[in-house]
Amino acid sequence: MTSALLSVDGERIAAAARRVMARCDELARVTATPGAIERVYLSAEHARVNRLAAEWMREVGMATHQDAAGNQVGRIERLTPAGSIDRDGPALMIGSHLDTVPDAGRFDGIVGVLMALEVVRLLRRPDAAGEASGVDLPFAIEVIAFSDEEGTRFGKALLGSSAVAGTWHDDWWDLEDESGTTLREAAREFGLDTGRIGEAARRPEELVGYLEAHIEQGPELDRRGEALAVVSSIASARRFQLIVEGEAAHAGGTPYDMRRDALLGASEAALAVERICRAEHHIIGTVGQLEAYPGAVNVVPGEAHLSLDLRGEFDGERDRVWQQIERDLDAIMGRRGLRWRAREVHSAPAVFCEPLLQDAVRTGIRSTLDPLRESADDPAVIFSRAGHDGMAIGAVTGVGMLFLRNPDGISHHPDEAVSGADVARGIQALAETVLQLAADRRAA
16 A cells, blocks of 8 residues: 555655765764764753754754753644644654664664654645645644653663653652763753753643654564564563672682682573573563672672663563572572672563554555565564663553664664665655554544
8 A cells, every 4th residue: 555645756755765864974973972972861962963853853844842851842733624724733743862872873763753854844735835834634743852762871761751751750850970960950951940841741632642763673674684664562671780799708718619709600690591581482681781899800709790681572471581580590699608689770561552553554664565576465563672762652642663674683883774775665654654544543
């Protein structure tokens, strides 16, 4: 199913993809770290990319504002059948994030914001002077560039989207970055009024839904030889800080049968996480940090700290695997004469994409397929093992996501990639998704 609007205008879509790729390069130059990409929440780089995003939003006819959490928002109103502007109707929100991890790639999050702007460019109606006056849809369109999906600076992810979802917690203002600056202090320095954070929150009746295009942060599409996928859900996640306690002792004078080596216990725990999770379907466990104390070359470690990131498609499976890990750690530490404890630092339930939005994304992807050369089978359906702003936005409206192929699946790294051809397909699929949602809404 291909709309007349897009099927006859491949050059506009190709030009849109070239613009997205060039702007990804332009944003990559906005960085706190020369020779690498790094943009964190409430930084000078954050302010600069917001200004660029606002400029590009206005270019496609959107009214713009920066909300109380530092998210950059653009809106283009719907036109009534009589051709007048309706400023009071609900909006379909499309977007992603512009912040990064340290030493990031240039596409994670960014490509989704830029693709959303190109969808507006394709769908807007020009007036007699050639300027955008609105969209012929039964809803407005908002493009949002979320401000802090990664959580790099203050250790808490999804701050911007949580504010939009109305789930902001006031105790987050006391979070500190590495230099001891609190979130409250950074927000004020950025120019935000911390007392107005609630103004960023949206009500369910204000939104039709939320759509996001994102590179796949894994290799499944690349392995399948497909460009695009429907996202079924965003993984549930739990994160823990684990502490293993033993006894520090002299490295030369303490025989093995008297050692209570916390580092070896922690190392065996990390291997247990890998063993247990490899045996489970759709459960991923990662130990990303491991530190030994006192950390001297000639001292048997008396204490070790390690992190655990546990993700799964379903909350129940994830929790069952954690219980298995707990049992194995009890056995490991008991055998080695060690003690251990865990502190949970993050928990997020799985967020399932709304069926209507999934169906619309599926229709959008089908519109990009050449029936003479490509399979008529349904597009790939993938659950996202990585977190996204949709995890927060799901608290206020339905979520739909589109994945783009990422060669080799590398992400959060300078080598992450997406091709211009796949971006062009993604823009067409996303625009067709919007048109399908409009048709569904009119029919309802």
